[in-house]
Amino acid sequence: MGKIIDWLSDLFDRFSRFTIVLLFAIAFVSVLYQVFSRYVLQGTYVSDAFPSIDFSVFTFPWMEEFIRYLFVWIVFLGIGVVYKRKGHAQVELLTAFLAKRWRRRVGIIVEMINAGFFLLLLVKGYSMLKLTNGQLSPSLQINMVWMYLSILVCSIICLAHSVASLMKEVRAQSNPDVEQSEPQSTELAEIEEPIKTKLSI
Structure with missing residues (x-):
């Protein structure tokens, strides 16, 4: 069961990071086009150079809302990405x-509270979906x-991360020889190691 939860947590994390990069790229291109269409295509220089063309048709009023x-x-x-790496404010x-034993116990209690909060957010989020169903956005x-x-989606992802972290804390509590998992990701550790080496030199 623990391996399945860990696999789901990692899968959600990869999905979230890929989707964030994709959405950032789309937003970046959209902002560039919005600036270009507003200040270049509708500028006086372009209007004077091509008076017969109405460049206002290339401006989309719904793009800001998008x-x-x-x-x-x-x-x-x-x-969810930040929560999995314990990068939030603590x-x-x-x-x-x-x-160390009491830190693990406090960590278990904190993760149980977090899991309960994400579960509540999941229920309230579903109620919000039913409440807003049928409402249309102004422009789009x-x-x-x-x-x-x-x-x-955020509550489901964070709940999976929280349960996975909770199960790790419980396994560490039952086995005192297991070191407490570091909140830093492997990527951050790989970045910090050369920096520490240079400082020691």
């Missing part, structure tokens, strides 16, 4: 003075369910 919705999805998917003033005229679906 970019805003892309960033909504980027933010909610990014929450108060470690009290746990730093605890023994798309169902607002697609926007509030980001809350539901």
Whole structure:
């Protein structure tokens, strides 16, 4: 069971990172086109050079709303990516003075609270979907369910990460010889190792 949860957590993480990069690329291109169409195609120089062409048809009024919705999805998917790596803000003033056994116990309690919160967010997110079903966005005229679906997806991803982390903490608690898992990702460790080597030199 633990391997399945870990596999789902890693799968959700890869999906989130790939989707964030894709959405960022789409948003970047959209912003560039919006600036180009507004300040170049509708500029006085282009209008004077091509007076017979109406360049206003190349300006899409819905693009600003489209970019805003892309960033909504980027933010909610990014929450799961940051949570898996324990990159969110944490108060470690009290746990730093605890023994390793008690730090693990506190970590289990914290993960149980987080899992409960994400489960509650999952239920409330589903209720929000039913409430907003049928509402249309002002410019794109798309169902607002697609926007509030980001809350539901975020809660599912974070719940999987939280359960996976909780099971790791429980296994570490039952086996005191196992070192507590570091919150840093392997990518960050690979980056920090050459820096530490240079500083020691």
